[in-house]
Structures are given as C-alpha cells and as structure tokens.
Amino acid sequence: QVQLVESGGGLVQAGGSLRLSCAASGRTFSAYAMGWFRQAPGKEREFVAAINWSGGLTYYADSVKGRFTISRDNVKNTVYLQMNSLKPEDTAVYYCAQDRTPHEAGSSRLSLARTYDYWGQGTQVTVSS
Numbered sequence: 001q002v003q004l005v006e007s008g009g010g011l012v013q014a015g016g017s018l019r020l021s022c023a024a025s026g027r028t029f030s031a032y033a034m035g036w037f038r039q040a041p042g043k044e045r046e047f048v049a050a051i052n053w054s055g056g057l058t059y060y061a062d063s064v065k066g067r068f069t070i071s072r073d074n075v076k077n078t079v080y081l082q083m084n085s086l087k088p089e090d091t092a093v094y095y096c097a098q099d100r101t102p103h104e105a106g107s108s109r110l111s112l113a114r115t116y117d118y119w120g121q122g123t124q125v126t127v128s129s
Helices: none
Strands: 003-007 010-013 018-025 034-039 046-051 058-060 068-073 078-083 092-099 116-119 123-128
Touching: 003 092, 003 116, 018 034, 018 092, 018 123, 034 068, 034 078, 046 068, 046 078, 058 068, 078 092
Parallel strands: 010 123
Antiparallel strands: 003 018, 018 078, 034 046, 034 092, 046 058, 068 078, 092 116, 092 123
C-alpha cells in the first residue's frame, strides 16, 4: 500500500518562503513521477508542479514558475516543493501525488490529476498579506 505524507505547511507572510516535503512508501519511489497540486477554498484542485522519475525533468504551472522549485531525493523517497516569494493567492491545501504509471513523463499528462493514483492527505499553506 502506497502512503504519501506531506509536511512543512504553515502560516507565512507575503514574500516569505516555505518548503514542503512528501515522504513516500509502498512501491519503488524512483520509478514514478511525482506531482504537487493545490486546492483553495471554493476552487478546484489545480496543478502546481511535477517531476519525472529521475528528477531530470520538471514542469510548473505558469502561476508559480520562477518562484517554486520541485525536487526529489530518490534515496530518501521524498519529493520537495520549495516555495519562495509567496503571495496571498498561494493560500491553499497542498497535495503531493504519485503517477500511476512508472517511467512516464510529459507536461501534458503530469499536469492532470487523473494521471495520479495515490495522494497525500494535504498540508495547509496560508500566506498573509
């Protein structure tokens, strides 16, 4: 059984930084792409960033490009989301997810929630103005 556990959320002022972590267990972490999504109150879940199985390819939503960085450590079975220059509109619950298919990539598929079959419980990020 795959488990994804996010951590690192919290309250931060606009312009500040946070680093989210997602620890994975249950299947060969290094074989699967990972993604971060977020959901704000009253809004649909949206893609934030994704990284392929090796870490060599990364993809970002336009709204976070240049501010957020996704990375992974295949020894620690963990994916990270470094968030800088945070804005109030970044306030949301952030979820990590694992691709349902090993050794796949591509921004068109990794930006879709249906690409992923396992999700974490989410971590709240609140950015005050």
